Amino acid sequence: MTRGTLRFEGRGIPVEDGDTVASALFRAGVRTFSRSLKSRRRRGLYCGTGECPNCTVTVDDLPGVRSCVTPAEAGMRVERGRGWPSAEHDLLHVTDLMHPLMPVGFYMKTFVRPRFAWPAAERLIRRATGSGRLPEGREPSRTIVRHAHVDALVVGAGAAGLSAALESARASERVLLCDAFPIGSQVAPGPALDALHAHEAEVRAEPAIEVLDGHAALGVYDGPTVAVASAGELVQVHPRRIVLATGATEMHEAFPGNDLPGVWLGRAASRMAARHGVSIGARLVVVASTDEGLEHLGTLVAAGANVTAAVVPAAFVDGVPPSAEAIVDGELVSARGPGRVRSVIVRERGQERRLPCDALVLSTGLAPRDELVRMAPGEPIELVGDAALAGDVPRVAGGYICLCEDVSAHDAEQAWAEGFRSAEILKRYTTATMGPCRGAMCGRALAAFAAARSDQTDRGAPGRTTARPPSRPVALETLAASVHEVIEKRTSLHETHLAAGAELGWSGGWKRPFAYGDPKDEYAAVRERAGLMDVGTLGTFLIAGRDAPALVDRVFPTRVADLAPGRSRYVLALDEAGYVADDGVLCAFGDGSYLLTSTTGGAERMDARLREWTHRLGLHVHLLDRTSELGAILVAGPRARDLLEPLSDDALGTDALPHAAHGEVTVAGIPCTAIRTGFVGELGFELHHPRSRGPELWSALMRSGEAFGVRAFGLDALELLRLEKGHLYVGQDTMPDDTPAKLGLDRAVDTSKEWFVGKAALERLAAIPLGRRLAGLTFESGPPDAAELRGTPVFAGGEIVGRVTSAATSPTLGRSIGLAWIRTAEGELPADGLRAGDALATVAPTPFYDPDGERLRG
Amino acid sequence: MTVRIPCPTCGERPHTEFTFGGQARPHAADDTEADFARVFLPDNDPGSARERWFHTMGCRTWFELTRDATTNRIG
Numbered sequence: 043m044t045r046g047t048l049r050f051e052g053r054g055i056p057v058e059d060g061d062t063v064a065s066a067l068f069r070a071g072v073r074t075f076s077r078s079l080k081s082r083r084r085r086g087l088y089c090g091t092g093e094c095p096n097c098t099v100t101v102d103d104l105p106g107v108r109s110c111v112t113p114a115e116a117g118m119r120v121e122r123g124r125g126w127p128s129a130e131h132d133l134l135h136v137t138d139l140m141h142p143l144m145p146v147g148f149y150m151k152t153f154v155r156p157r158f159a160w161p162a163a164e165r166l167i168r169r170a171t172g173s174g175r176l177p178e179g180r181e182p183s184r185t186i187v188r189h190a191h192v193d194a195l196v197v198g199a200g201a202a203g204l205s206a207a208l209e210s211a212r213a214s215e216r217v218l219l220c221d222a223f224p225i226g227s228q229v230a231p232g233p234a235l236d237a238l239h240a241h242e243a244e245v246r247a248e249p250a251i252e253v254l255d256g257h258a259a260l261g262v263y264d265g266p267t268v269a270v271a272s273a274g275e276l277v278q279v280h281p282r283r284i285v286l287a288t289g290a291t292e293m294h295e296a297f298p299g300n301d302l303p304g305v306w307l308g309r310a311a312s313r314m315a316a317r318h319g320v321s322i323g324a325r326l327v328v329v330a331s332t333d334e335g336l337e338h339l340g341t342l343v344a345a346g347a348n349v350t351a352a353v354v355p356a357a358f359v360d361g362v363p364p365s366a367e368a369i370v371d372g373e374l375v376s377a378r379g380p381g382r383v384r385s386v387i388v389r390e391r392g393q394e395r396r397l398p399c400d401a402l403v404l405s406t407g408l409a410p411r412d413e414l415v416r417m418a419p420g421e422p423i424e425l426v427g428d429a430a431l432a433g434d435v436p437r438v439a440g441g442y443i444c445l446c447e448d449v450s451a452h453d454a455e456q457a458w459a460e461g462f463r464s465a466e467i468l469k470r471y472t473t474a475t476m477g478p479c480r481g482a483m484c485g486r487a488l489a490a491f492a493a494a495r496s497d498q499t500d501r502g503a504p505g506r507t508t509a510r511p512p513s514r515p516v517a518l519e520t521l522a523a524s525v526h527e528v529i530e531k532r533t534s535l536h537e538t539h540l541a542a543g544a545e546l547g548w549s550g551g552w553k554r555p556f557a558y559g560d561p562k563d564e565y566a567a568v569r570e571r572a573g574l575m576d577v578g579t580l581g582t583f584l585i586a587g588r589d590a591p592a593l594v595d596r597v598f599p600t601r602v603a604d605l606a607p608g609r610s611r612y613v614l615a616l617d618e619a620g621y622v623a624d625d626g627v628l629c630a631f632g633d634g635s636y637l638l639t640s641t642t643g644g645a646e647r648m649d650a651r652l653r654e655w656t657h658r659l660g661l662h663v664h665l666l667d668r669t670s671e672l673g674a675i676l677v678a679g680p681r682a683r684d685l686l687e688p689l690s691d692d693a694l695g696t697d698a699l700p701h702a703a704h705g706e707v708t709v710a711g712i713p714c715t716a717i718r719t720g721f722v723g724e725l726g727f728e729l730h731h732p733r734s735r736g737p738e739l740w741s742a743l744m745r746s747g748e749a750f751g752v753r754a755f756g757l758d759a760l761e762l763l764r765l766e767k768g769h770l771y772v773g774q775d776t777m778p779d780d781t782p783a784k785l786g787l788d789r790a791v792d793t794s795k796e797w798f799v800g801k802a803a804l805e806r807l808a809a810i811p812l813g814r815r816l817a818g819l820t821f822e823s824g825p826p827d828a829a830e831l832r833g834t835p836v837f838a839g840g841e842i843v844g845r846v847t848s849a850a851t852s853p854t855l856g857r858s859i860g861l862a863w864i865r866t867a868e869g870e871l872p873a874d875g876l877r878a879g880d881a882l883a884t885v886a887p888t889p890f891y892d893p894d895g896e897r898l899r900g
Numbered sequence: 901m902t903v904r905i906p907c908p909t910c911g912e913r914p915h916t917e918f919t920f921g922g923q924a925r926p927h928a929a930d931d932t933e934a935d936f937a938r939v940f941l942p943d944n945d946p947g948s949a950r951e952r953w954f955h956t957m958g959c960r961t962w963f964e965l966t967r968d969a970t971t972n973r974i975g
Contacts, residue, residue, distance in 0.1 A: 189914065264903060264972055267914075280904075280914065618939045650919065650954055657962040658927050797928065802935035 046116025051128070057116050058318070063109035064090075064097050065318035067120070073303045073382055075099060075109065077124040079477070080448040081138035084381060086303025088445070090310020091228060093291050093482040095446040096301075099123065105174025106478070106515060110310065111223060123174030134170060146453045146472045147460075185523035186275045190252070192218045195268055195281035197259040197414060199225045202427025203287030204241045210285070211250040218279055219251055220270050222258035222514060230316045230341070259288075261511025262418035271516055276523040283422040286414055290428035292334075293407035293436050294483040296451050296491075298376035300441035304383030308338035308405030315345035322347070323401030327386050328366070329353040329374050335405025336361045342403065351397050353388055369395075376440070377402050407434025409486050413509035438491045444484040446477020454491050465492040465505045475507060478515045485509075533578035534673050534736030542754060550643030552579045555756035562853065565762050567753035568722055569854055572679035574743055574754050577728060578736065581626070581645025582668040583652065586635035589661035594628060594636055597655050597799055599782065601792035607632035610704050610717055614782060614790045615651060620803030621779050622787070624648055625772050629704045629717060637704070637715065639728075641772060645669050655799065673736035676719070677743060678726035680900065681750040686727060689746050694727070701899040710742035720898030722763040723891055762850045765859060768818055768888025775816060775847040775861050781807055784863075785816045786888075814844065814863045817871055818888035821858035824881025827851050828858030836862050837877045846878050852890065859890050903972045909959040921952030924964050946970045 047054035048066060055070040064087055067075070074084040075097045085096040092111035100121045101107040109120070122129035137144065145151070193215035196207045200221075207219040225242050229235045245251055257277065260269040266284060270277040292307040299305070306314075306322060308330065314320045326349045328339050336358050343349055349366040353374060362368040375387040375394060385398045410433045415423045440451050449472045462471045465488050474488050475481035481488075489505035496505075512521075531552040539546065544555035555576065558564060567573045585594060594602050598613040605611055610629040617623045624647060626640035640648040649667050656663045677686060683694055692698075692707040694716075699705050704717040712735045717728040731739055744752060755763075770776065770785060781804060782791045791804065819836075821828055828849040836844035849860030858881070864871055876883040887893070903915040923942040929935040943949065948968045955961050967974050 265914075646956075649960065650956070653960060654921065654952075654954065654962050655927075799927075802929065802932050803939065806932035806936060 048114055048116060048118040048120055050120045051122070055120075057114045061114040061318060063099065063101065063107070063112045063114045063118065063120060065314060065320055066114045067099075067109065068314065068322075069318070069320045074122075074129055075303075076122055077129050077132050077135070078301070078448045079124075079446065080144070081141055082124070082132045082135040083138055083301060083448070084303050085301060085445065086305075086382065087310055087314070088301075088305060089291065089294075089307050089483065090313050091291060091307075092223065093479050094294075095478045098478070100174045103177035103180070105176065111227070121174075141450075146449070146457045182519055183274065185271075185520050187523045188275070188277055190218055190277050190279045191281075192216045192252075192279065193282050194218075194285060195220070195259075195270075195279050195283075196285045196287055197221075197268075198287035198289055198411075198427070198429065199242070199245075199253070199255060200228075200287060200289050200427065201238060201241065202289070202429070203285070204238070204245050206285045206287055206426050207245055207251050208241075208248065211248045215250065217248075217251045218254065218270075218277075218281070219245065220254040220257040220259055220279075223256065225253075225255050230313055232316075258514040258516070259414060260513055260516055262414050262421055262423070263511075264418075264421075266418060266421040266423075268414075269511065271520050273517070273520070276520055283424065284414070286412070286423055286425045286429045287427045288411035288414065288429045290408040290410040290431055290433065291482055292405055293409045293434050294445075294487055295404070295406060295436040296438040296441045296443045296487050297374060298440040299378055299383070299386075301445055302377050302379050302383045303381070304401050305377055306401060306403045308335050308403055311401070311403040312338040312341040312345075315347055316341050319345070321345075322403075323399065324348060325350045325399040326401045326403055327351045327353070327388075327397050327399045328403040328405075330358065330403075330405045331355050332405050332407060334408075338403065338405050339363070339366075350399060351388075374402075374404075407436065409433050409436075409482070411482060413480060413482070413485075413513045416506060416509040417511060417513070433486065435490050435493075436487045438487055438494070443487045443491060444472070444474035444477060446479050446484070447473045447475075449474040449484075451491070454488070458492075458495060463492070463496065465489045465507050468492055469507050480513055480515075481507065481509065531579070533576050534733045535576045535578065535675075535740055538737050538740055539576065539754075544754070544756060547757070549757060550579065550641070550645075552642060554579060554642075555754070557756045557758045558754050561756065561758035561762075564753050564755035564759035565853070567751060568679045568724060568755055568759065568763055570680065571750045572677065572681040572685050572747050572752045573722075573759070574740065574747070574752060575676040575678070575756070575760065576674075576736075576740075576754075577676045578673035578733070579642040580669070580674055580728075581638075581640035581642070581648050582672050582674070582730060583638040583640070583649065584635065584666040584668055585638060585652065585663060586633075586666070587662050587664040589656075589663050590636060591634055593652065593656055593659070593661050593663050594638075595795065596659060596797060597652060598628065599791040599795070599798045599800060599804070600628075601795065602628060602630075605630040608703055608705060610702050610719075612790060613638075614787060615648065616782070616798070616800030616804075618800055618803065619779070620781050620800040620807055622772060622776055622782060622785060623651070625790075627717065627719060629715075637717075637730075639674075639717070639730075643773065671733055672730045673733040673739075674728055674730045675736070675739060675743065676722075676726060676728050678722045678724045679752075680725060680897070681747070681752075682725045682727055683900070685743065685747040685750060685752060689742055696900070699727075701895075710739055710746075712739050712742075714739075720895065721767070721769055722760065723767040723889065723895075724763075724897050725900030726898065761848070762852065765848050765850050765861065766852050766855065766889065766891035768861070768890060770816065770861060771848070777863065780816070780863075783807075784812055784814060811869045812866050814865045815871060816847070816861060816863050818886045818890060819846070819849075819860045819862050819876070819878070819883045820886045820890075821849070821860065821878065821881040821883050824858055824879060828860060828881070831858075831860060831878050831881060834879045836864055836883060838872050838875055843872065843876070849878075855890055859886070861888075903967075903974070905953055905955075906965065906974060907953075907955045907958060907961065908963050909961050910955060913955070913958060917955060917957035919954040919956045921954050921962065924950035924952050 044056045088096045097109045125132035194210040196219045210217045257270045257272045268279045343363045351367045352362045353369045353372040372388045372390040378385045410429045493505040539555045546553045547556045600613040613628045615624040624644040629637040689710045707716045714729040714731045828851045831849040835842045844864035846862045851858045904912045929938040
């Protein structure tokens with residue numbers, strides 16, 4: 043029954059019940075399904091089981107779809123990918139005629155010289171290859187990633203796989219059963235399919251078995267871990283053992299003309315005839331030397347196909363229907379074209395005969411799908427069913443070994459003559475087995491080719507190449523699935539910022555406001571009046587316990603032993619190599635415990651560092667990460683205190699809470715730890731408060747500041763504010779091997795301490811002259827907004843001597859300023875003559891703004 | 901891909917939950933030259949070695965274990 047039409051290259055093609063895209067197209071007369079990768083040879087339906095590359099088409103803009111296993115739907119848009127101007131009339135087919143001139147390794151041999159020609163050649167080649175155009179502007183799909191821990195993973199849900207899964211479940215194991223296709227979709231209707239579905243029902247009724255049909259096992263990794271993927275899901279399966287019931291494909295043999303449209307593997311032919319009711323040709327020649335092949339012969343005849351001749355071993359003669367001529371123990375020599383199969387040559391008792399036909403059906407052996415075990419030889423993998431067969435050895439007597447990569451037997455001969463004399467290096471040199479079929483078709487042919495020519499007497503496993511994931515084609519977006527696993531951290535003020543029109547961006551795993559409209563205005567508010575900033579993203583840690591003082595003394599190079607209760611200090615964190623890893627502010631309480639705030643992006647690492655040294659030094663410390671539990675709002679600017687005082691009964695003056703002090707205060711009825719900080723260079727209060735009360739505190743502060751013209755400010759304004767103070771961002775202004783001396787932060791290191799992390803390294807490095815230093819720069823005659831200079835190299839004469847790490851134009855100072863690392867000569871920075879882009883740069887002392895810090899002491 | 905790491909608190913978990921902390925080593929050396937070797941010249945031998953691991957996505961505990969770098973066998 044017709045179920046509508048699909049669009050194929052502009053024309054409508056009827057879709058019948060049960061059709062695949064391939065069967066619908068074939069019924070409508072399509073014979074050339076694709077053009078081969080290099081030689082642009084016509085390729086038609088061949089394996090019919092989703093293995094070979096021949097039937098790949100573009101479906102609804104998605105290239106590389108195997109039409110033989112894709113159910114046809116009305117309304118689908120189908121095109122053939124390769125071919126210019128079309129797959130039917132491909133002018134690039136001339137490359138096939140040039141094949142003798144394009145040996146294996148052609149690119150490497152030909153496009154080496156002249157070098158300048160390579161980019162142009164590469165562009166041409168790239169345009170000519172590929173299997174279609176990727177759609178542009180398509181929304182990426184979201185692939186779910188999950189883990190599954192089971193006792194047994196059974197790959198393949200045919201009869202053997204279903205049995206293995208049931209057996210395992212009945213032995214009280216948890217089982218995951220996966221199959222690349224829907225269960226039974228590869229089996230023709232009949233008693234076998236009915237039995238399979240009955241079996242399936244039993245499996246599905248078993249609660250210990252999870253069935254993932256339509257999920258392909260892509261690879262086996264250490265552990266073992268098996269990546270199992272469908273279009274929308276990537277499952278990382280961690281089984282104790284793996285059962286491979288992946289079955290076998292029909293063997294691909296290499297003989298002249300073996301890739302012509304009209305050459306069919308038995309499964310494809312009988313499925314097309316019996317399942318889809320499509321005649322594959324007017325005159326068929328069948329070559330069958332397996333039991334399965336004899337069945338296919340029967341199926342084809344029963345479906346009404348005109349089989350003119352059957353090439354069979356003597357034992358099968360009785361199975362050949364009377365309507366067909368039985369050619370006993372004949373040998374298939376070649377298939378003849380042009381363009382499609384028009385005749386085959388068969389050798390019978392030493393005589394060659396030409397048999398006119400338009401379809402050649404081959405069932406000459408089985409090739410177990412064993413690539414998953416060849417991928418991971420050391421893992422606990424058991425093969426069952428057809429996958430456990432030894433398999434047959436294919437003939438290689440011309441034609442194409444590898445359909446995906448267009449590697450002919452002649453190519454392999456040539457590579458062999460060049461000295462590539464094992465299956466492994468033939469694979470690498472010719473790229474045979476490296477195409478979309480992943481060696482399912484050609485792997486055995488390549489191994490047989492190598493084995494026949496080497497001294498090895500064993501033509502089985504040793505010649506097979508190591509398999510590598512993915513075992514089946516997989517979309518890059520599936521492999522990139524975890525890339526989409528983004529954790530967006532938000533402060534309690536997220537909605538408040540959105541309501542205020544903030545532009546949010548990523549910063550250290552958080553979404554934070556960069557600006558609320560006009561960063562210049564925000565900047566001016568902080569310098570002249572007051573500003574509010576959400577700093578709830580800062581890492582916040584409570585360090586307590588008997589050895590808390592010892593821990594902070596040893597983790598930080600900064601002197602902290604003399605830190606009085608109620609006082610805070612800027613601290614550095616070094617790694618064991620003496621390099622600056624992070625920084626923060628340490629606040630001492632009276633009871634030997636501490637509050638540490640660290641940078642937004644470094645909070646996780648700071649937590650790990652504190653725990654690491656607690657463990658390595660054998661200390662007794664309680665560490666509580668309060669980052670997500672506490673919010674924080676920075677109130678900064680000359681009117682900050684005026685803004686706060688109406689909201690609090692606590693003393694906030696310089697006597698009670700001077701610069702670098704901290705204390706417990708209640709603001710707008712909310713308990714806060716207030717830390718007097720000066721990152722922006724103005725009078726500032728960091729109010730750390732219970733997260734749940736953030737919005738309440740924010741609006742109270744906003745209301746109170748209205749009279750002073752308070753503004754919320756974001757990271758853009760902060761960038762300028764901190765740069766004017768010469769404060770650096772660890773990470774942005776530092777390099778991974780910056781010592782405190784290189785950054786001008788010697789004041790944060792107390793070398794008189796007995797020991798701290800990185801001390802020995804600093805002592806060793808002290809003997810070596812500083813190769814570079816981070817320095818303040820002022821710019822003249824540069825761009826109007828000096829932010830453009832960030833990242834540009836610094837030149838002295840014609841030589842690069844540094845790089846600008848931060849730059850901005852300061853309205854307050856009326857000039858452009860920045861930070862840069864600059865190479866030193868005998869420990870000294872060059873005095874002048876520096877350039878960055880078009881700007882003249884001069885080394886200048888920092889801070890640029892309020893060098894004595896009078897404003898922040900307020 | 902997945903080695904299972906025995907965390908002293910959480911039991912065996914996939915290694916993707918952990919951060920590798922390098923070869924276990926003393927926290928100080930006798931002099932600055934020995935300290936350089938301590939920090940920059942780990943043995944990196946194939947075979948078994950003591951290593952430090954951090955259960956980043958779990959209990960956030962540091963611990964040591966013995967792992968064979970060739971076979972990934974632990975213990």
